[in-house]
Amino acid sequence: MTLRSAPSSATVWWARTSSADDRLLRLLDERERSRNARLRHQADRDRHLLGRAMARLALARVAGCPPEKVSFDLVCRSCEDKARAGAEPGGREPHGKPVPSGPALGWEISVSHSGEWVVLALTEGPPVGVDVERVSDARDLEGLADYTLAESERAFWKTLPPAERTGAFFGYWARKEALLKATGLGLSGGLRRVGVSPPHEAARLVEWTGGGGPGAVWLTDLDREEDYRSALAVLTDGEVEVSVRSLGDTAALLRG
Numbered sequence: 001m002t003l004r005s006a007p008s009s010a011t012v013w014w015a016r017t018s019s020a021d022d023r024l025l026r027l028l029d030e031r032e033r034s035r036n037a038r039l040r041h042q043a044d045r046d047r048h049l050l051g052r053a054m055a056r057l058a059l060a061r062v063a064g065c066p067p068e069k070v071s072f073d074l075v076c077r078s079c080e081d082k083a084r085a086g087a088e089p090g091g092r093e094p095h096g097k098p099v100p101s102g103p104a105l106g107w108e109i110s111v112s113h114s115g116e117w118v119v120l121a122l123t124e125g126p127p128v129g130v131d132v133e134r135v136s137d138a139r140d141l142e143g144l145a146d147y148t149l150a151e152s153e154r155a156f157w158k159t160l161p162p163a164e165r166t167g168a169f170f171g172y173w174a175r176k177e178a179l180l181k182a183t184g185l186g187l188s189g190g191l192r193r194v195g196v197s198p199p200h201e202a203a204r205l206v207e208w209t210g211g212g213g214p215g216a217v218w219l220t221d222l223d224r225e226e227d228y229r230s231a232l233a234v235l236t237d238g239e240v241e242v243s244v245r246s247l248g249d250t251a252a253l254l255r256g
């Protein structure tokens with residue numbers, strides 16, 4: 001008999017970029033504020049600000065501390081793996097998955113933003129990854145698919161009617177990136193190594209070639225507007241109960 005992990009829960013908070021407000025900047029630490037200021041476009045600043053502010057406010061709520069006391073370590077598993085193998089990790093400024101430390105130690109988060117939407121996923125214990133993608137016309141969709149889809153995914157994708165290919169491509173992408181973000185590898189983990197089920201089937205991990213994949217995965221699609229694809233990955237072999245917070249809840253969270 002194999003023992004499965006106890007069920008866990010994941011909370012998902014959505015916010016529209018129009019909820020961004022400069023007053024939220026006070027919640028960010030120095031490094032986050034200077035990163036925010038370096039982003040060239042207002043839309044990118046809004047998305048970054050909301051992601052960080054939501055993460056701090058939601059963690060403060062569960063950890064029972066003021067949002068300013070929430071801290072993160074940035075963990076890039078790709079660079080950690082390279083360093084372990086003796087290679088030069090690249091000497092960049094700290095980057096990677098924000099892992100809560102201090103009073104929120106033990107909680108896990110993931111943030112994603114695309115177009116009009118910012119999403120935050122929160123779990124207590126198992127690593128989590130979330131991704132949202134706006135479906136947009138790529139100039140060279142075929143080329144992009146060749147570059148990012150695993151072989152099994154590409155074989156199926158090419159059988160789809162052309163009108164369905166763009167949406168399906170971003171559906172694959174969101175599932176794969178949610179998985180790569182849960183592991184902390186990010187895109188450097190290699191989108192083509194991760195194979196997921198086709199978009200019309202329930203989301204699941206099909207293959208992770210070349211080793212280094214997670215031992216257990218729970219994967220689902222998240223619903224957003226028609227022009228968006230989104231997915232949530234939790235690294236557990238147990239069941240996950242997902243609570244999706246409404247926009248009203250998020251507005252209340254942001255008001256503090």
Ligand SMILES: CC(C)(COP(=O)(O)OP(=O)(O)OC[C@H]1O[C@@H](n2cnc3c(N)ncnc32)[C@H](O)[C@@H]1OP(=O)(O)O)[C@@H](O)C(=O)NCCC(=O)NCCS
Pocket residue numbers: 047048051052075076077078079090095096097098110111112113114130131132180181182183184185186187188
């Ligand atoms: C980080 C990455 C996964 C984000 O993908 P994206 O589609 O551009 O953006 P998303 O909105 O979905 O996610 C952004 C969030 O992912 C998080 N993130 C960053 N690195 C991450 C990692 N390795 N694993 C999980 N999450 C990560 C951050 O919270 C980031 O939010 P922020 O920009 O507001 O701080 C992807 O761009 C990536 O892997 N980049 C690293 C490539 C690179 O620079 N490699 C060289 C060094 S390893």
Ligand SMILES: [Zn+2]
Pocket residue numbers: 076077078079095096
């Ligand atoms: Zn890195």
